[in-house]
Amino acid sequence: MNFGENLKRLRKERNLSQEQLSEMLNVSRQAISKWESNKTYPDIENLMLLRNIFNIALDDLLFDENKDKIEAVIKSSKLPTNSTNYDEDESEDELSDNFMIGGFIIGISIGFITDNFMWGIAGSFIGMGVGYLLRYINKRDMTN
Template identity: 65%
Template sequence: MNLGENIKKLRKEKNLSQEQLAEMLNVSRQAVSKWESGKTYTDIDNLVLLRDIFNVTLDDLIINENKTKSEDTIEPSKSCTNNYIEYEKDEEDDELSVNLMIGGLTIGMAIGLITDNFMWGTAGSFLGMGIGYILEYIRKAEPYHK
């Protein structure tokens, strides 16, 4: 079913005329008629109002495909699960690299303030970035050594 057919079906289930629905949405009856016939589409604001009026999700309102249970259920493959686990590990490793960079910058700035030499801030950030990149390189090369 498409959006227009869904609006028409849901409107009839609620025993509403096009005129009544149009009044609820503050649009013309002709606008509702055009939506139902598929000549035009409603804007997002009216979609949200229609969702509330008919008490359905936006997916059900827009798509409402009649699927069987087997079509609805998608079983994740082992590769999908493994990719997700690898993604979580990547996030943790990226966080480590960022923390090293921030730490190096902070230490460098502190030394720079104490010694009154701003170059320590720059050197500290480069040191932190360098260590971060080295650790990332080692982490990426690790699977090849197993």
């Protein structure tokens, strides 16, 4: 189904005429007719009003015709489907992120204690360096 067919189906399910719907949206009956025949489409404000009138998500109103196609594309895509591998990669990245943040916090703390701003910068760079080295090592090990 396309937008026009969805709109017509929803309108008829609620026993609304084109005239009644047009009054609710403050547009002409001809505008509703053109929308239902897919000759034109409503602007975003009218789409939001239609969403509220029919109590339906915009995706369901606009993209119902492509749901099966979209699901097929997602299934055939090369996105990771095995969640355990994804979680492992995420935890390795999290470790390097923790080093970056930890180095930054330690550097800033030493900087405040010694009243020397350079310690904060040095700690940040050391933490980031260690974090990036860990990421590089992990990615290199994964490709071998």
